[in-house]
Amino acid sequence: MSPIPPGAQLKGAAAAAAGQAAGTLGVATGAVGSAAARVAAGTQAATKPVVPIAFPPPEVKADCEELLKRYPTKMAALLPILHLAQKHNAGWVSPALEAGVAAYLGVSDAHVRGVLTFYAMFHTQPVGRHDVWVCRTLTCWLRGAEALTKTALAKAGIDKVGGTDAQGRFSVREMECLGLCEVAPAAWIDGQVHGHVTPDSLGRLMDGCA
């Protein structure tokens, strides 16, 4: 698969779906108050039809078709295609995009959701423009990873690991072993790995993120 620069958002259908979702929720939220109403709202939110985004968009169509040729089943292309879809949707997979991918591969939305929520590198909520991952597993922990996490959170202005700042600049996560143990402690920023990271150097790297 050819490397594709991140950033380009899926437009059009996504915006339409978001608008419709807001409208639907508007009706449901009118009933908020009693527990029963909240349950009803939840049920309605869970079962409300999602308008799938047409997938694949032109910029990844050729790559998706190429991926499908590699496997005897369409479902098998799900992971590489979700990587592509996410990259082209500002780093996360919305319910509408999920439904679009599902329709493209002939699998259920639920199957795609099951996969999305299983793997640490897929996101079902909006994320910041920059991914900051600190490796938290044993070797990095032994070499000072906790201080890096604190720095990353403070720098980003986020109070909890897994969060995104209000400006949508950073998402900070603790990841399990990144396999960079010989240069621990390690961090990952937007797919670029860094070793021998110190709180100072991490701060400078984050300062360099627009």
Next chain:
Amino acid sequence: MTTPATRRTPETKVLSLNFGVPDSWTLKVVRERGAYQALEKALKTMTPEQVTAEVKTSRLRGRGGAGFPAGVKWGFVPKSSPKTKYVVCNADESEPGTFKDRYLMELDPHLVLEGCLLAAYAVGASVIYIYVRGEYPLSIARLEGAMAEARAAGLVGANILGSSFSCEAWVHPGAGAYICGEETGMLESLEGKRGHPRIKPPFPAVEGAFASPTLINNVETLAHVPWIVTNGGAAFAKQGIPPDPANPRAVGSSGTKLMGVSGPVRTPGVWEFEFGITLRELIYGYGGGPLPGRTIKAVIPGGISMPVLTDAELDVKMGFDELAKAGSGLGTACAIVMDDTCDMVKACINIAHFFADESCGQCTPCREGCHWLEKIYKRIDAGQGTLADLDLLASLFGNIEGRTICALADAAVWPLRSILKKFRPEFEARLARPVTAVAGQAVMS
């Protein structure tokens, strides 16, 4: 405390021969250095059965951690099958402390690919998938680059090197899940599903990817195959630790192995040795020993999933049978060192959290048990633990280990149980009412 060894047995470079060569990941550079000559030899002068026979003769054992004889595994793949057969190379190197396969994929991807092609030829597979963890973008790029180069040179695709052997090769990217390193979890993930390990049988050799016969080997295992084909299995078997004639279960550790050291040591890294150097030599001689002013407290010999050894126990040879006999295991042979500043209770929280986070959730003992373990360690760390908590830990270990579909839960128990056993006083000292030893008995004060 044993005197630190400064002995350094020289490296034996077989897999790492091209490491450090400029542009070693390009076909042009490695072909001048002999890449794909083993493939050519096999396709032109050997039958598939002869290739498998050489691997059996080599006594090559799987390098992913379990150490199963590779040639025997190859023999399990049915010769005649109406279905497409697959080779899946396990490059989901998610074992904590382990980075050896990353070096192979980044620095010599053609060696990995040649090994995959030889395995495919031997078992009659026509498609290779290299399942690389998503956190290794450079490995993915280098392997895809190597595949494209090999395809253009007639080394992948139809009628390879003019022979009747045709085989495709693709990278399949993972997306962040330790469990996908478990071979059947990997197959599920390859098929586009959650990485839930399968109950065996059926074994993958018979019914693996897409319900077809599938050979699964670790990156390093497959990377050994070109040398074996070129030099013969007998030459490979002469390296390393021979089988013990007195013990039929000690089948030896033949060949070389990439071995690593990480944690608070002076020079962490990865090197290649014949099996048989000691763990002490690896850590002190190559890893440089502890940081100035510190001492080594505990070592996990390979990955995070094996029982710990103390500094006094490091004179064990790096070999499958030797480390098992010492009460631990070779695992991935990438050792994690903990020094005297390491708080073992907090280390256990870190380890338990890893397994709780990575449990796929299928089996109750693992899904619930790993979280329980983490909570108990946190309670002890907070000074709220009691002696009953230590008993509860022991009880949990017994109720988790061996009671699940795959070995993830066992992998959680082994290091944690050994740490509690070897460093119990540290845990007792942290209880709400500390235990004092009186006349050899632990009593509540």
